[in-house]
Amino acid sequence: MANASSCRILIFFFLLYNTLFLTSTHQYHPLDPLTPSELSRVRTIVKGSNPSPGFNLTFHYVGLDEPDKQTILSWILDPCTKKPPRRALVNTRAGKKTREIVVDLSKNSVISNRVYDGDGYPMLTFEEQIAANKLAMSYAPFTASISKRGLKLEEVVCESFTIGWYGEKAGNNRVVRVMCYYLDGTVNLYMRPIEGITLTVDLDTMKIMKYYDRLMVPVPKAEGTEYRGSEQKPPFVQSLKAITVLQPEGPSFSIDGNTVRWVNWVFHLGFDMRAGQVISLASIYDLDKDEYRRVLYRAYISELFVPYMDLTEEWYYRTFFDTGEYGFGLCAVPLEPLRDCPANAVFMDGYFTGQDGTPGTIPNVFCIFERHAGDVIWRHTESGIPGRVVREVRPEVSLVVRMVSAVGNYDYIVDWEFKQSGTIKFTVGLTGLLEVRGSIYTHTDQIQEEVYGTLLAENTMGAHHDHFLIYHLDLDVDGDANSFVKSTLQTTRVSNTISPRKSYWTVVRETAKTESNARIQLGSKPAELLVVNPNKKTKVGNPVGYRLIPGSVAGSILSDDDYAQIRGAFSKYHVWVTPYNKSEKWAGGLYADQSQGDDNLAIWSLRNREIENTDIVLWYTLGFHHVPCQEDFPLMPTLSGGFELRPANFFEHNPVLKIKPPKDVMWTNCSSSMKA
Amino acid sequence: MANASSCRILIFFFLLYNTLFLTSTHQYHPLDPLTPSELSRVRTIVKGSNPSPGFNLTFHYVGLDEPDKQTILSWILDPCTKKPPRRALVNTRAGKKTREIVVDLSKNSVISNRVYDGDGYPMLTFEEQIAANKLAMSYAPFTASISKRGLKLEEVVCESFTIGWYGEKAGNNRVVRVMCYYLDGTVNLYMRPIEGITLTVDLDTMKIMKYYDRLMVPVPKAEGTEYRGSEQKPPFVQSLKAITVLQPEGPSFSIDGNTVRWVNWVFHLGFDMRAGQVISLASIYDLDKDEYRRVLYRAYISELFVPYMDLTEEWYYRTFFDTGEYGFGLCAVPLEPLRDCPANAVFMDGYFTGQDGTPGTIPNVFCIFERHAGDVIWRHTESGIPGRVVREVRPEVSLVVRMVSAVGNYDYIVDWEFKQSGTIKFTVGLTGLLEVRGSIYTHTDQIQEEVYGTLLAENTMGAHHDHFLIYHLDLDVDGDANSFVKSTLQTTRVSNTISPRKSYWTVVRETAKTESNARIQLGSKPAELLVVNPNKKTKVGNPVGYRLIPGSVAGSILSDDDYAQIRGAFSKYHVWVTPYNKSEKWAGGLYADQSQGDDNLAIWSLRNREIENTDIVLWYTLGFHHVPCQEDFPLMPTLSGGFELRPANFFEHNPVLKIKPPKDVMWTNCSSSMKA
Known part of the structure; x- marks a missing residue:
């Protein structure tokens, strides 16, 4: 879901960019995210070009305008050549118009500036959400509604919700719905909705367009909603004794700018205010070939679609696109050392642009650490040789x-x-707070109607919803030209003249020719999904590849013609494959807010382009259906899901055969100290 | 699969049981596995009773004959009452007959002794496999076959393979097929099969019944098959720096006999030579209720079915039941500290019985450790409250x-x-060595026929196969009487008079009345699967429950009428529910070796018994389809799969809300030493 004004108090992290970030640009990698100094120059250049004279200009997205893929690949091959120019892609709003501006930082100028007049809007800024939330507080009908309920206005906090699209023709305003919550004894505002009241706010004019107070429902009580450790009262569960990870010689990885090197991996890690983490140019060292081999050109979470399943007036429109509407990167939070990441973690900051174009920083936006979970990468005990055990x-x-x-x-x-084995594992843990609806019910026995959720506590209904994260995985398996192969496991009947068996399964390999061959709903038939390089074979002749090992098989079950589903159509299939196209980045549409679903992965894919032996992108939808339960109240224990990319005939043999176990640490000598 | 003679060289671990294990039996828990001293007494009592006069007696299984569940539960409620008597369940063979013997240790006598005359045989012993393997070495036709191939007999090692069942009528002998491998420069025998030669050995008479040398295929070369670290040659991948887990105050768990207590969990951990780990009486402490609440009465891996998909004469019968044929516990290996388990692990031994009834021990058969993988059990950053960040x-x-x-x-x-959140996660990692078939092919271009696998290296075909592990999960969610609820997520169309939405999903709950309602193939329809206690509700009225969160949805795709599938029919469904029945322990049949599938989960379940609001057992099949790839050669990097049981309205609210982070360890002071 939800509401990005609450993502972070922006102002805390604003930087004195021009004094702190006079860093040289000589060392940059062409894929490095824009630095605060570059972001600041972008602001100056855009403002100086006065793209929308007479109107107040707001910045909604600023990010690196990536050089073309072939340019990057050529530069990688020969880093002595001139680096591609640094360019920024900027989305502004002014005079109710969205602009797409490209800034060339080397030329200090705007090189492209066009008005976007299709449907949908760019990402919301924090500042406009905060402003929208504030409007309620001085709006007489709202304050009257609050006092009618016997609530204290100073304990009310509001949040802005994107409204989706429900078949309205073009020309709708850029609005949010503002919904409010009640603190009064808790910080867990989401558990205390003030149901029935809706303000509709036009973000461009920052005016209340509609207001209604439709029904009164008891505000769920504060008791039991508090999650701050400082506010908990005994009894407590037995505490764990101290536990930590120890790396006396330091980590085995190095970070050079945005390039991370670890054992046999090298990759570039960038931050984008829309996507969050962006992994580029991930390559793995092949000991036999004595070279790094390409695996991923680019990977990031392209969209996160969160539709709720509640039809009530205050809820039906909650079909959020967290990446395109709120900014998955913009909502990233500083990670807390020793809590969010273990003791051996190293942290990196991320930079974004505020509404007025000023750069801000998110300290500790990433942590990087070596995970030592007690797992075994491989083992064998051999007792089959008489007289010995290996x-x-x-x-x-x-x-x-x-x-x-x-x-x-x-x-x-x-x-x-x-x-080290070449696998990349993608995991998402869902935690935090549910969105709950205030309800008249205090016991399930009272419920005789559809309530769209689970009664979690008195007056607290945890709404059914989904999460669909779609990963953009631009695999370049040992080169750009790749194919997608679906290996179906097919039961074959055996006649009794051939074998005492009656059946076995065999592998039927099918290379997807066009996009329609590669749209896959998982779960029904067993299959192995591979991205291979058909031009590269192992010594014994297998095409080199990477295999997708899916996790959960949850996919959207909304009707195809439902408006939210039209916008989030990517969620119907777990797997899509498209030919590489620089402009096809956002699976839910570039202008996701209030989009009408005419520029998204499902639409691009309708062209049914050829995808064989060419530069392709694999898209994977990681889905969760969430039927809340009481354990999710007042705050959810983490629920994790994920998937893997695993080498499949990429290497000639087990690539970790020769790894040595890490040195043993004899820490019995050590006099460690502890603090509670 | 496979071959249990190779599980361990038994003799290494035999104990001088009567000198070392004169432990008191006063402190035992009624579910404790038999101690070496008890195992030794069982041997004496059984031998003394002379159940099969005139015949050589062999022991195939000795384990605790568990007291009745209700007896245990009564004892738990009032541990001052007399403990149930210690009894052993024994399977012997003598005079080609299988016996089921029950020994009462308190009475020092056999209290039941009957001949089993159905189909199928008990678990194989190590000793008889070793004996069968040895026969080849002095069998002239075999030694001729070896020298015909130009191989050195002293480098040949053989293994015994169970033969399954292919429709033969009753009366077949208890046999294995003996297949051989070639070392000569490697310890990785499985990568060097000597194809074409099969010895069929009668285990009861220990005679070769059949021999043939069907075809000659090159033995794959030794080069590249070695996995011992000591034998590896440069270049090496960059080594990892030292990394370890540090718990300066020691672990947070305690082990008292076989009872493990950790934070809010308590459970009994036993070892069984057939099942391996057996978890009993797992209960979780509920802070609100100030009591331990029952979750699992008993859980263990009931069977592990591994069918191969190769129809050739030497391979078609490879449809192994690793638990029932070889003993999943018997094949357990001593865990290596710092490698198999992290530095903070504590180890336990396990005891079994050798063929002559003598007890043996597997040192370090279990490790128990606190996993500190860098994950987050819950978190939230709240920035929605103006002026503050939580x-x-x-x-x-x-x-x-x-x-x-x-x-x-x-x-x-x-x-x-x-x-701590109440979740139990079940994970299986698959590693070790593939079974490969020797092949004439050295390149995929040469292959024009079905080869049943992947060419992994020259002359080395990695055979397609499956692994199906079925977990017996006797959940007692807050008491014995439980129901199984399937909550299907159902798309509902919405008329446009009701909502701007066109669809949403709702939850249709169906309580399974009988066994047929609870046989589930996952993957096709989204559903939540729950075991609930319909007699216990939360304060707001939800039935207390635990939810099954499946992992992979791989299930068997062999034909229903295929012999192996008849025997391993449990693998067709991911989920089964049966009413509790003490005798229904082994999903692939009690006498799995050469069984004809007439005593297994699928057969029991045909009775279609009532399973509502009664003591039920949930069975979950964790499946893997394995299409080998070159990375699996010469030894496989671990591939993991698993599933979870997660509380769902079991607690009134998040049970870990009040946990405190472990104390921070300031280990910068510490002067640790390392060794390579």
């Missing part, structure tokens, strides 16, 4: 890049985990 | 109970992970 065991250590995005109520813990 | 983060620490069973070539890393 035992070889290698513990697993992997590298995690973590970001947490707190999009209003929900906290998404996003891990990218690199394994 | 951030609360709790790191996750869980408790893992690990066993590794090396059933011949394959190593199964079996983790039972208990979380």
Whole structure:
């Protein structure tokens, strides 16, 4: 979901950019995110070009305008050549118009400036959400509604919700719905909705367009909603004794600018205010070939679609696009050392642009750490040789890049985990707060109607909803030209003249020719899904590849013609494959807010382009259906899901055969100290 | 699969039981596995009773004959009452007959002794497999076959393979097929099969019944098959720096006999030579109720079915039942500290019975450790309250109970992970060695026929196969009387008079009345699967429950009428529910070896018994389809799968709301030493 004004108090993290960030640009990598100094120059250049004379200009997105892929790849091959120019892509609003502006930082000028006049709007800014939320407080009908309920206005906080699209023709205003909550003894505002009241606010004029107070429902009580440790009262569960990770020689990875090197992996890690983590140019060292081999050109979470299943007036429109509407990166929060990440973590900051174009920073937006979870990367005990026992065991250590995005109520813990074996594991942990509806019910026995959720506590209905995260995975398996292969496991009957068996399964490999061959709903038929490089074979002749190992098979079950589903159509399939196209970045549409679904992955894919032996992008939808339960109240224990990309005939043999176990640490000598 | 003679060289671990294990029996828990001293007494009592006069007696299984569930539950309620008597269940063979013997240890006598004359045989012993393997070496036709191939007999090792059942009528002998491998420069025998030669050995007479040498295929070369660290040659991948887990105050769990207590969990951990880990009486402390509440009465891996998909004469019968044929516990291997388990692990031993009835021990058969993987059990950053930011983060620490069973070539890393949140996570990691077929092919271009696998290296075909582990999960959610509820997520169309939406999903709950209602193939329709206690409700009226969160949705796709599938019919469904029945323990049949599928879960379930509001058992099939790839050669990087049981309205609210983060350890002071 939800509401991005609450993502962070922007002002806390604004920087004195021009004094702190006079860093040289000589060392930059062409994919580095814009620095605060560059962001600041973008602001100056855009404002100086006066693109919308006479109107107040707001910045909704500023990010790196990536050089073309082939330009980057050529530069990688020969880094002595001139680097591609640094350019910024900017979305502004002014005079009710959205602009797409490209700034060339080397030329200090705007090189492209066009008005976007299609449907949908750019990402919301924090500042406009905060402003919209404030309007309620001085709006007489609202204050009357609050006092009618016997509530104290000073304990009311409001949040802005994007409204989606429900078939209205073009020309609708850029609005949010403002809904309010009650603190009064808790900080867990989301557990205390003030149902029935809706303000509709035009973000461009910052005016209340509609107001109604439709019904009165008891505000759920504060008792039991508090989650701050400082406010908890005994009894407590037995505490855990101290536990930590120890790396006396320091980490095994290095970070050079935005380039991370760890054992056999190298990749570029960037921050984008829309996508959050962006992994580029991930390559793995092949010991046999003595070279780094390409795996991923680019990977990031392209959209996060969160439709709720509640038809009531205050809820039906809640079909959020957290990336395109609120900014998954913008909502990223500073990670807390020793809590969000273990003791051996290293942190990186991220930079974004505020509404007026001023750069801000999110300290500790990423943490990078080696994960030592007690797993085993491979082992074998061999006792089949008379007179001897062979035992070889290698513990697993992997590298995690973590970001947490707190999009209003929900906290998404996003891990990218690199394994020495070549596997990349993608995990999302869902925690934080549910969106609950205030309800008249205090016991399930009273319920005789559809309530769209689970009664979690008195007057507290946890609404049914989904989460669909779609990953953009621009795999370049050992080069750009790749194919997508679906290997179906097919039961084959056997005649009794051939074998005592009656059946077995065999693998039927089908290379997807066009996009329609590669749209897959998982779960029904067993299949292995591979991205291969058909031009590269192993010595014995298998095409080199990477295999997608899916996790949950949850997909959207909304009707195809439902408006939210038209916009979030990517959620119907778990797998899509498209030919690489620089402009096809956002699976829910570039202008996701109030979009009408005419520029998204499902639409692009209708062209049914050829995808064989060419530069392709794999899209994977990681889905969760969420039927809340009482354990999710007042705050949810993390529920995790994920998937893997695992090498499949990419290497000639097990690439971790020769790894040595890490040195043993004899820490019995050590006199560690503790603090509670 | 496979071959249990190779599980362990038994003799290494035999104990001088009567000198070392004169432990008192006063402190025992009624579910404790039999001690070496008890096992030894069982041997004496059974031998003394002379159940099969005139015949050589062999022991195939000795384990605790568990007291009745109600007896245990009464004793738990009032531990001052007399403990139930200690009894052993024994399977012997003598004179080609299987006996089921019950020994009462308190009476020092056999209280029941009957001949089993149905189909199928008990578990194989190590000793008889070793004996069968040895026969080849002095069998002239075999030695001729070896020299015909130009191989050195002293480098040949053989393994015994169970033969399954292919429609033969009753009266077939108890036999294995003996297949051989070639070392000569490697310890990785499984990568060097000597194809074409099969010995069929009668285990009861220990005679070769059949021999043929059907075809000659090159033995794959030794080069590249070695996995021992000591034999690896440069270049090496960059080594990891030292990394470890530090718990300066020691672990947060305690082990009292076989009872493990950790934070809010208590459970009994036993070892069984057939099942391996057996978790009993797992209860979780509920802070609100100030009491332990029951979750699991009993849980263990009931069977592990591994069918291969190769129809050739030497392969078609490979449809192994690793638990019932080889003993998942018997094949468990000693865990290596710092490699198989992290530095903070505590180890436990396990005891079994050898063929002559003598007890043996598997040192370090289990490790128990707190897992500190860098995960977050819950968090939230709240920025929606003007003027303040609230951030609360709790790191996750869980408790893992690990066993590794090396059933011949394959190593199964079996983790039972208990979380403070009430979740139990079941994970199996597959590693070790593939079974490969020797092949004439050295390149895929040469292949024009069905080869049943992937060419992994020259002359090395990695055969397609499956792994189906079925977990017996006797959930007692807050008491014995439970129901199984399938909550289907159903798309509902909405008329435009009701809402601007066109669809949403709602939850249709269906309580399974009888067994047929609870057989579920996952993947096709979204559903939540719950075991609830219909007699216990939360304050707001939700039935208390636990939810099954499945992992992979791989299930068997063999034909229903295929012999292996008749025997391993449990693998067709991911979920089964049966009423509790003490005798229904082994989903693939009690006498799995050469069974004809007439005593297994699918057969029991045909009775279609009532399962509502009664003591029920949930069975979950965790499946893997395995299409080998070159990375699996010469040894597989671990591939993991699993599932979770997660509380769902079991607690009134988030049970970990009040946990405190573990104390921070300031280890910068510490002068640790390392060794390579």
